[in-house]
Amino acid sequence: MTADDERENSPGGYGTPEDDQGFYASYESKEILGSGLASTVRRCIEKGSGASFAVKIVDVSTEKQSDKDARRLYEETISEVKILRQLAGHPSIIAIHDFFETPSFLFTVFEMAPKGELFDQLNATVTLTEKKAKRLMKQLFEGVKYMHENRIVHRDLKLENILCIDDERIVISDFGFAMILPDEKLLKDLCGTPGYLAPETLRCQMYEDAKGYGLEVDQWALGVILYTFLAGYAPFYHRRQLMMMRLIQEGRFEFRREQWDSITSECKELVSLLLTVDVAKRITAAEALRHPWMAGVGEAVVIEQRKTRKSDKRRLFRHAIIWVRFFIRLSNYRKFSQVIDRDAVKKRPFRDREIRHEAESAMFCVYGHWVNRGFHYSRDMLFANAPRPKHKREATVQSG
Incomplete structure (x- = not known):
């Protein structure tokens, strides 16, 4: 037909x-x-x-x-x-x-959006490198900053509502719950997805005298997204939704050693500033763009170079050569053979990052959703109450 x-x-x-x-x-x-x-x-x-x-x-x-x-x-x-x-x-x-x-x-x-949802991209890779996460978060921070400058709150930021135009560019979509906020006005209605809800949104549903919520709920959601990029699981997930709501209200999450040992302290600091219960202390998208983790090595080098006097240029050049050699050796690190204790791998196979990524990617391909592996790996309920049908997972554009 x-x-x-x-x-x-x-x-x-x-x-x-x-x-x-x-x-x-x-x-x-x-x-x-x-x-x-x-x-x-x-x-x-x-x-x-x-x-x-x-x-x-x-x-x-x-x-x-x-x-x-x-x-x-x-x-x-x-x-x-x-x-x-x-x-x-x-x-x-x-x-x-x-x-x-x-x-x-x-x-x-x-x-x-030919590349589909960012949610599907993360499913294929389990976690992202800091470098990749930084490039994606920069676009999200810039988009949310522009929204908030226009007094627009999205209220449903999540991986499913971020679309991939190509391998580098992503866009925020699905503005069905978005609202234009007049100055000083706060909202009280419940909108969004459980794993991304900010504490102040939940308080509005529990207490009649709750103050309400505003633009800051989007910053909280960005914190959940950044945490998930690097850890591979949601910061506040629990099988019992009532317990999950409690974790959110208390802002109780942790940087588990297995996933976060290799992540920089600056990145962890930014995650903590975004997932701050006190709205007045929560970092804004504009402030996040100026955070040291977002500034990156390249910008820091430029600033330092401007401060360097001409007489120090030769010394700086020698140091640059040393750094280049270091990064070349670092890039070849994975090529070196690594000694792995077979008994240790048998007892805790998921402690090895490469084994964990391969196993979880295979599980997702076989079952169509994340297979539970204890408290922190209930990925089938990562951002929704139930796994989505196949035809929805394959959607490549904004879906209602």
């Missing part, structure tokens, strides 16, 4: 005359990339340019849902479009290309 045939036979007004004057007049609908309860994401081709995009089609009819749910979906989609147009042009935020509205469906056209 062709796309046109499917459109004509689809229920809920998919082939109504007004569609021909809107989305379908300008785009050719292609295969399904992902789907949600009331939305479908398809690849589409712009007829005028031949360029590929992704269109999220949201069903706002009342044939399969209540008037209340249809109205909520309509308002969320319109709000998302408004916010994305306000944030248009930033490289770390998904670009909206077009929008069409009919009585039954809303069509939002986005840039394509």
